[in-house]
Amino acid sequence: MxxxxxxxxxxxxxxxxxxxxxxxxxxxxxxxxxxxxxxxxxxxxxxxxxxxxxxxxxxxxGFICSHTHLYGTVLRGATLNIQPPTDFTQNLQRIWWPVDEALTLEDAYASALAACLDFLRTGTTLFADTYSGPNSIENSLDYIEKAVREVGIRGILAFEATERHSEEEGERGLKENIRFIEKVQRDKEKIVMGMISLHASFTVSNELMMKGKETADKYHVPITIHTSEGLGDVYHNLERYGKRTIERLYDIGFLDKNVVLAHCVNLIDDELKLLKEKDAKVVHNPMSNMLNAVGVAPIVKMLEMGIKIGLGNDGYIFDVFENMRSAFLLHKVHHKDPRVISPMEVLEMATIRGAELYGLEKELGSLEAGKYxxxxxxxxxxxxxxxxxxxxxxxxxxxxxxxxxxxxxxxxxxxxxxxxxKVLDEEKANEKIRKQMEKLWDKIREIKPQIDVKSL
Ligand SMILES: [Zn+2]
Missing domain, CATH: 2.30.40.10 (Urease, subunit C, domain 1)
Structure with missing residues (x-):
């Protein structure tokens, strides 16, 4: 039976x-x-x-979202009293960095609950999340885990370590990941998993990068980092290191098969070859890239080269069908050629490729005997x-x-x-989420641009 x-x-x-x-x-x-x-x-x-x-x-x-920020839900519908950002770097400085500094552990929980419910309602059963909150680092992943377990879908959770303010901040972020990885290794059904997350090459030093990589290898978990999302990332690396982003990551020995690079929008062919050589993985976030006006990732070339690509939402739209449709359309218009990407290639990104990105292809991503x-x-x-x-x-x-x-x-x-x-009272959960978000909105109503970034 x-x-x-x-x-x-x-x-x-x-x-x-x-x-x-x-x-x-x-x-x-x-x-x-x-x-x-x-x-x-x-x-x-x-x-x-x-x-x-x-x-x-x-x-x-069930669909797999290979890159998200559950706390991306907190600003939905918000109008902010700021000068509109003109590019991605200003977007971080004027919106997301002041917001993540305002986040509390309760905000982390409430936003995670909202996002997980959105995932559940629209068919995503596994996601990879990175949380950022410089003033709510320690134990933040426990609060997010609580929401994930209440909803019952699977999550790979991490704190986004950054040296935006100080080296110590980076260390604390990494420590939170290690603590959580050790804790969830006991979850044999892999409902909640851990990984290492670093923010981006323009907020993380070579030292922290390699410390993160060594930690990921030690615990046999993936490591993820935002890569060449806006042009600011590329210019930072060229000015500071005389190298493009992927060249720098390659030269310090960071790239590997357990590395998941989010975005990879502004890459040249030489960098794609380095990704392929090291079997590093890529997450495509078409809707977020359009929202932030950062450009179109060279996904068609990557597909031709056999680079493994998953689909992410970057904390923007949680309905995977909208993300799939965007990936399907964006490259056609960009190349002015309707043949460049097929429905099956897009569906693969949102299922089996997502599992491959995180080393879970033997357990998830397809309907086969022996899999979850x-x-x-x-x-x-x-x-x-x-x-x-x-x-x-x-x-x-x-x-x-x-x-x-x-x-x-x-x-x-x-x-x-x-x-x-069937697993919780949706109305009660919504009420709880909105109450918490109202408090947060009161706090961030007068958002101030944040420009005190440590120079790396
Ligand atoms: Zn992201």
């Missing part, structure tokens, strides 16, 4: 052969996938306590044309939105069913 069978769906496995099984079924037992096959064969072989009929619906692995049962079911009623094995990928990229995600299962547990969140 198995725990759960999902039957009669169009099963998009994202396995090695990218199999799509019409009238397919998935068997789940003790949090793991036991079998994926035609419904007829599954029903002959297995019996389950619970059976979900997904007739006409799409069954696929992180599964979503998408309602297809809004599709105006037939849905079958040949059209389903196109529909996922062009037709649906996160609000069509009907059911979400993580680790074999049903967290949302028919759009009803």
């Amino acid at each position: 198995s725990g759960l069978i999902i039957k009669n769906g169009i099963v998009v496995t994202m396995d090695r052969d990218r199999r799509i099984i019409e009238n397919g079924a998935v068997v789940v037992e003790n949090g793991k996938i036991v079998d994926v096959d035609k419904t007829e064969r599954i029903m002959e072989k297995y019996k389950a306590e619970e059976v979900i009929d997904a007739k006409g619906k799409v069954v696929l692995p 049962a992180d599964i979503i079911i998408v309602d297809t009623r809004r599709a105006p044309t037939p849905i079958n094995a040949s059209s389903v990928i196109g529909h996922l990229i062009n037709t649906f939105s996160g609000l069509d995600v009907e059911t979400v299962i993580v680790n074999g547990k049903i967290l949302m069913e028919n759009r009803e969140i």
